[in-house]
Amino acid sequence: MTGPAALSQTQVPLISARGISKQFAGVEVLRDVDLDLRVGEIHALLGENGAGKSTFAKILAGVHRPTTGTIALNGEQVEVANPVVAQRLGITLIHQEPISFPDLSVAENLVLGRSEDGWFSPVPWAKMTRDARALMDLLGVDIDVTQPMRGLSIADQQMVEIARALASDSRLIIMDEPTAPLTPREVETLFGIARRLRSEGRTIVFISHRLEEVRALCDRVTIFRDGNKVGTHTIDELTDADIIRLMIGRPLKEYLHKPRTEIGAVALEVENLTLPGRFEAISFSVRRGEIVGLGGLVGAGRTDVARAIFGVAPALSGTIRINGKQATIREPDDAIALGLAFVPEDRAQAGIFRSLSVEQNITAAVPARIAPRGFIRRSVEKALSSEAIRSLRVRLASARQPIGELSGGNQQKAILARWLLTDPTVLILDEPTRGIDIGVKAEFYDRIGELAASGRAILLISSELPELLALSDRILVMSEGRLTAEFPRAEASQEKIMKAAVPRSATLGEAA
Amino acid sequence: QDAFSIVYIGKNTGNPYFDSITGGFVDACVEIGCQFEFVAPATAEATSQIPFIEAQIQRGVDVIAIAPNSPDALNQVLDSAKAAGILVMTVNGDLVGNEEHRDASILPVDFTKTGPNQVELAGSLIGYEGEIAILSATTEAPDQNTWIAAMNDTLANDPKYANMKLVATVYGDDQPEKSTAEMEALLANYPNLKAVIAPTTVGIAAAAQVVQSRGIADQVAVTGLGLPSEMRDFIKDGTVEAFQLWSPYNEGVLAAYFAKGVLDGSIKNEVGETFEVPNLGTITIDPNNMMNTQAELTTFNAENIDDFDF
Amino acid sequence: MSALRSLLLRREAGILVMIMLFCLAVGLYKPQFLTGNNLRVILLLTPLIMIAAMGQMLVLVARHVDLSMGSILGLSAMVTGMMFRDMPQIPWMLGFAVAIGTGALLGLINGALVTLFRLPAIIVTLGTLNLYRGLTFIISNARQVDRQYIPTELKAMSQTSPIFGVPSIIFIAFGVAILAYYFTMHTRVGRQVFALGSNPVAAPLRGIKANQVTLLVFTISGALAGLAGILYASRWGFVNPSNTGAGFEFQVIAAVVIGGVSINGGVGSVPGVVLGVLLLGCVSAALPLLGIPGAAQNAIYGTVILIALLIDRTVRQQGVLGLRRLPA
Amino acid sequence: MSAAETSPPANVAGRESAPPRPLWHLVLVRPETLTLVLLILGVIVASRLSPYFLDIGYILRSFALSAEIALVALVLTMVIIAGEIDLSPAANMALSACIFAWAQASGVPIPLAVLLGLLAGLAMGGVNAFFVIVMQLPSIIVTIGTLILYRGLAQILAGDRSIRIAEGFIGVDRILVLGVPLPVVVFVLAAIVLALVLGGTIFGRQIYQIGTNEVAARHAGIRSRRIKLILFLMIGVVAAIAGIMTASRLGSVRYDLALGKELEMVLMAMLGGTYIFGGRGTIPGTFLAAWLLVVVSTGMTVANLLPAIQMTVLGILLIVSIIATNFIYSRTQR
């Protein structure tokens, strides 16, 4: 090894985590992770969605307790029991989704929870506001700190989070995808500050999906995959290809796209779809038997487009055509009637009925079939669901058990099964493999392929480039609510997609 | 004949008025030997007494005495009580217009005299001249309305009260808050009001309090029907010179004696029938099987207020 | 300038305008409504509600609700009244300690049920509403505490005071309001109440001890109901097991919601609540002057609440737009 | 680095689902079972309290006094399962009864008056639905508001005068079907029908689904708004029916009819094991709970116990019952 890493090899690491594992309800999301963070380094965590980066970060910051494992700070064991303890130890986490108290002023959001004072000690409004203004100037953002947090854009909320981290002069600052919603200028400022902090001898953990950013900023990278740490390296040791290979764990070719011959007529066609503040002038089409990938960074607006097409949150203007016929979709069940199906990205929130039986969950979208005359025909319900369960190989103990008892992957299969029962012509999948273990993922890819082969039109939203590249016949890219590129499978590459996905005029060369 | 059982069903629990009626029942029952129980619903809501009556029927008591919360909502259940051979009488309050649903009714005084008595008292306090107002209970309270009618009638026809002018009749719904607000409004709307007649215990207390806190006892006379226990202070500090009521205690006594008499046949429950009750003298059963414990209202003032403990 | 604009845009300004318009309208028709004497009447109608409203506000801001306030008022008033009756030798001032203490305890019980068992406050307090009322009957053996037992000094507090003869309870009410203002705006825990109501999930991440804060607000709300209880005895000179405090919670909630406290938590201001209470006071004082039967009062309260809800709704909506992920 | 190549297989075992619970467990760990047990206990205690209690005729007659409330509680159960709540039906009963009584008293023919009452109930349900579904306000506060409003309107309409009902229409509870008072029969029939609707139809199924996760329900094409609208209208009409039945039983109507009974309705649903946060609960549960409540209060009344004690017991019952259901559900949860 060479470079700064080699130099700081000698001194005690600021943080050394040993054998960190974490389970959520029996689902193991981190397995036996060892990691050292050195004083005054910027350390990147890389990994696919769901690899466990945020979970690890949250464990360092006391949001989650590890199921097993120990953390040492400057060589001595510490119990990071909760965020306040972490705060006291000088560990600050900038959450992936900014957490804020919408009804409190920005200034208050900045100080809340930082002070150790007693319950009835007075609130120093004047000082608070002054400090807050100073921080905003430092970050070069123009936010009225006396206004309530409510109504700030995600980007501004993120900036406040960052300001918060700066204000609490911590030894370790963990930034979980801080740049996702930021504009290039803001990214630059952030990087400038990060470097200054490093020179002050602070340690920064930087989580991002953008390799360019990582190269521009970080000294060392640690790569996660499916909850395992697969290695820590100095950044210049690795080529992008190495990193991707490490992240995905198997050479890309294994994923190689199987060309589909039997592509048919246009099934779904949207024109100038617009929902102000979310997405603008979206036009594209999907043919029968075709898989169209929709890529982009988190927050690009893809989910909103999908929800608009499916009638969950309809667009304000624009037209949707199904099989060439103009369609008015105000509610999801309009969409379903027209042969659309939508597997939402947030399974727990928008997908499953946790406490209801798998059977009920699977047949939820086909009332007419299980209850022709209003009364439920158990036999029919049983037949339908068990058939779907078999065809998708859902692993469960009994079709009558609450779906909440199933693993994430099998829950997701059940949701897919629900939609197969409606026999849709157009299938919209939003992050279908998020939070699903690698084994099940592979299965999913086969199923999705089969669905396309059976003449369905599929719109696949995914933040995982390999997934997109492997499955899609065409790839669309969204950024800041607009379609920025379209590639036929042959021409698509991770680099091209990334370029199109990163907000306009973002040339990270400058940032570096 | 072994001890018979009387149950008195009050309007609602926590109503101080019924404590002294109950007192009368208890003492009388000690005298004449009967088992007495007092029950009452938590609220004075129209239907709340029904389950209690049903329960007494079920328990097979001999006598149900009741202060009805509604003049008509109880008809059905009272009928089934009578059908079960129970002697049903209303005590302090009657089923106006539905008398056939009870056997007898015991009222403290002859309510036709209440109105005139109140007017006379008010007059005597203000030298029989000036504006007066009435602060009543609820707009539909049957007893109050009979009295108010009588008051209007007296004021209109008796030359003695020619110089007294009834300027307003308002209703405090027997709630302290509303009664107070209404009283304040009276004072605001009629600057030279001389007297307020409040023929309801809640109303008179509220009115007295307003006068007391404004310190205008010498300008506005408050009178009406009140409980000595609630009015004692106002009498003592001169806020109220005099008010009237009857003896609830005696209602209980009379009810008990009457019930015993009817049950053992010594009293025939027929109009015109008379009988003796210790300390109450001779009682006559008036038309509609009504009885009164006393002819005229008792007037309470600084002299005699301490002789009464209810 | 912009400061003025933001001031005018505040919720409180709206209520203030409503009050003025209302008073002017009534005043035109009944001039005596605008006299100092009537102001006294209005102020005398409001102290109990004002005091309790401060507690209810805290509870609502923390995303809970306390329906048992009326019963807490009743029970603490009864305990105090019975003490006055059965042990006259005790100094009357002690009554305040007893009333407030009882109230605080009952509030604490509400809070404990809500936090320990993670029960919805609405149901818990619906239960204790009955429970506490029942206890009031039981301990008092359904007997009212009569006027003569209430200490004269206590009754005097609702009649007059050394200061311009303005009844002391009015000063007490505004004193409580000022304390509440300081608590909500200038103490850390006060702000934590707002934070908790604003985003209960994130609160622990910022080191806010959600359970303790919840317990605190319920205890405060109970204590204030208790204070209102002894002042009830002072104001009306008796304590009755069934009437005292019955239906009180609805008036309080009405006042608080009108005062711009959001039922979704996180939003509310003491000045707003004070104005809300005064508005209700004006209404109650105006009805009899205008000769409107008391029967109409509930209907008016109900309507006012619903209107306040709609205003609250529209105000919020503007704030949330653009960030709401789902049309919930 | 070599370790990176051969990634350990995702531990499938750890993600495998739990075994199904045994049947006895499913049967015993149900809130309804708890209610049944309480009911049996209640009967035993009541007959200990008073020798006069144990008499079917009396119990039926007493139930007839609460039958209207229980009837509404059945529908309220469905509303709560759907994730909403309605505290206004008691006030609704009063207002629609007053409107009915006032109409027939002012000469409108009875059938028409009944229709008016029912329409009023429907309208009141509609108002609630408007605030909850269109304005998206929390039903709990909305219905507290309308609870005050409806009662207030009844007060304006009737003052505190009691309006007489025409002789011919008086006394539903005196009509006996095989010795059972008509209101009780109505309640039992309604319970059977609603149990079938909730348990056997797609409508009922979807009520559970929107109560469990409304967002997911919308994504599955379930028109949650429409279902909630139907429920609010339904409870409005049923409340009106209950109000008119009460009017007929009493022979006269006052604004304070069913005053404060909303608590009893919620209580019946809660005691029956309905989950206040929606998604769980059954009609049989509420059915049993209704009998439990009647047994408890009747038992105390016939023993001439202070009504205060009844209030206290009701309050405690309510709290205990939600603690119990929450506990049971948190157990069966995953």
Ligand SMILES: Nc1ncnc2c1ncn2[C@@H]1O[C@H](COP(=O)(O)OP(=O)(O)OP(=O)(O)O)[C@@H](O)[C@H]1O
């Ligand atoms: N947690 C959030 N809360 C509120 N608004 C959000 C949130 N996340 C994203 N947004 C906003 O919603 C819009 C689109 O987000 P959306 O999730 O649809 O993007 P996406 O590309 O689908 O992201 P993902 O990769 O997570 O699906 C953006 O304007 C973003 O600012």
Ligand SMILES: Nc1ncnc2c1ncn2[C@@H]1O[C@H](COP(=O)(O)OP(=O)(O)OP(=O)(O)O)[C@@H](O)[C@H]1O
């Ligand atoms: N609170 C939770 N309960 C259950 N599972 C969880 C929870 N939080 C995270 N997970 C699961 O743990 C796994 C890792 O999640 P994590 O957020 O750490 O991934 P990540 O690397 O941050 O992904 P991304 O790049 O999308 O942020 C995922 O499968 C996720 O579904």
Ligand SMILES: [Mg+2]
């Ligand atoms: Mg993450």
Ligand SMILES: [Mg+2]
């Ligand atoms: Mg998305």
